[in-house]
Amino acid sequence: MGEEATKTIQTRLHVASGDRSWLHDACLAAREIFNQTIRLKQQGYTRTEIQNEVDRDDFLRNNKCAVVGKALQTWDSYQSLLDWWYEQDDSDGNKPTPPSTDKSGAYPLVMAHTEGYRLTVDDNTNRVQFRISPKPYKKVKGNLRGESDAMDELRDALTSNEVDVGQAELLYRDGVYYLHVTVTREFNIPEPDTSDTVVGVDINERNVALTALDRETMQTKGTLVLDYGRVKQERQRYHTITTRCQEHGKTSIHRQFGDREERFTEWVLHRLSRAVVKFAEQFSNPVIVFEDMSGIRNEMQYGSYKATWREIPTDTVDAYYNSRTCSCCGERGDRQGRRFRCTNDECDVAQDHADRNASVNIAWREKAKLGDTDTNYRTHKTQPQVRLVRLSGSGRVSRPSSSRFLAEQGVLAHG
Numbered sequence: 001m002g003e004e005a006t007k008t009i010q011t012r013l014h015v016a017s018g019d020r021s022w023l024h025d026a027c028l029a030a031r032e033i034f035n036q037t038i039r040l041k042q043q044g045y046t047r048t049e050i051q052n053e054v055d056r057d058d059f060l061r062n063n064k065c066a067v068v069g070k071a072l073q074t075w076d077s078y079q080s081l082l083d084w085w086y087e088q089d090d091s092d093g094n095k096p097t098p099p100s101t102d103k104s105g106a107y108p109l110v111m112a113h114t115e116g117y118r119l120t121v122d123d124n125t126n127r128v129q130f131r132i133s134p135k136p137y138k139k140v141k142g143n144l145r146g147e148s149d150a151m152d153e154l155r156d157a158l159t160s161n162e163v164d165v166g167q168a169e170l171l172y173r174d175g176v177y178y179l180h181v182t183v184t185r186e187f188n189i190p191e192p193d194t195s196d197t198v199v200g201v202d203i204n205e206r207n208v209a210l211t212a213l214d215r216e217t218m219q220t221k222g223t224l225v226l227d228y229g230r231v232k233q234e235r236q237r238y239h240t241i242t243t244r245c246q247e248h249g250k251t252s253i254h255r256q257f258g259d260r261e262e263r264f265t266e267w268v269l270h271r272l273s274r275a276v277v278k279f280a281e282q283f284s285n286p287v288i289v290f291e292d293m294s295g296i297r298n299e300m301q302y303g304s305y306k307a308t309w310r311e312i313p314t315d316t317v318d319a320y321y322n323s324r325t326c327s328c329c330g331e332r333g334d335r336q337g338r339r340f341r342c343t344n345d346e347c348d349v350a351q352d353h354a355d356r357n358a359s360v361n362i363a364w365r366e367k368a369k370l371g372d373t374d375t376n377y378r379t380h381k382t383q384p385q386v387r388l389v390r391l392s393g394s395g396r397v398s399r400p401s402s403s404r405f406l407a408e409q410g411v412l413a414h415g
C-alpha cells in the first residue's frame, strides 16, 4: 500500500553572507509569536483569528503562519495529553500543564520551502546551499553541514521528483544555528501478512522488550530488552530541579532545565524508535507489532514512521493480558517483578523474563490476527537468553556484549 512518511534531516548552518544577528532576532520574534498564539488560544480564538491577530512587520507573513501553526500543534498535543490524563483511573499528581507563555529566548523559526527558505545543490562543490529570509528584504546565505548520510539524503531529496522538501526549522543553541529540514516520500509498504518475521514490542514503564518470532515455526529468532530505568531517573531529577527552581522563582534556571528536559524526552523517543527499527530489520520481511494503547506507548508508536522510511510494515493488536498470559501454554500466570511464572503444571515453561513473555504474546496475537491457523501450539520452552541494553542519561549506551555493528549504533544484536 502506498503510504507517505515524513522525516527530519538535521543540519548546521555555515553562514557565508548576511548578518547572523538577523537569524537570532527572528528566533526571538518567533518566541513572542508562540507566546501570543498560546495566550490567544487560551482566550478561545480560532486559528484564523489568531493568524489575523498576530501581526508583525519584522517577519515574513509566510514564516509567521508557520510559527503560529507550530505553536497550535504544541497546544493540540497538550490537549490530547490532558484528555488522556482525565481518562486515567489514578489521575492524581502530574497533571499536564499548559504550554508556558512567559518564556523568552530563541524559539524555532519555522519556514516553508521556497518561501521562507530555499535549498539548492551546487553542481561544482556538491554542497547544499541555503538562502533564509529571517526578515522582509533580508537574506542570509551559506551552506549546510551535517553527517554524511544525512547530507546524502538531503541531496537526494532536492534532486528527486519523488521526495518533497517541506518545512524547515531554524534553531539556535549555544551559539550554533541548526536547520532541521523535513522531507516527505511515498512508500510501498508491504502488507503485514506478507511478513516472515513477527516482532512483538512490549512497552512498559521500565523498558521496551522486543522479540522476533519466525512466523512459520514461531521459533524465537531474538530478544532484546532496552532498559531506560536510568533515563527515567534522570527525567525525575530534571523535574525535581525545575520544580524547586519554580518555587524559588528562579525562572531563568527553570527555562534552561525545562528546555533540556524537552530535548531529553525527544532524544529518548527518537533513540527507542530507532532501536526498534534496527532490531527488526535484521530479520527477513519483518512486521513490527505494538499493543494498541495510549499515553507513552502512542508517543513511541509515532516513532514507527521511522519504520516506514525503511519500508517495514507496522501493526497493532489488543493489549489485554499480554503481560499476564504464558506465551507457551496460553494460561494466566503470575508476574513477580521481572520474572513471569507459569502456574500451569502441564506447561514446560516454569518461568521467563516477564517483558519478553509479554512481547512474545504480542507476536502471537499478530499471528492470529493475520489469520494463520494453529495458534494452539505456543512457543518453544527453551528461549534464547534475553539481551539487555541500558540507555543512560548521558546519551551513551552501555555495551554488555561484543556484538559490534549494532553496539556502534547503540543497539545490540539478537542472541
Ligand SMILES: [Zn+2]
Binding pocket: 326, 327, 328, 329, 330, 331, 342, 343, 344, 347, 348, 349
Ligand atoms: Zn505456561
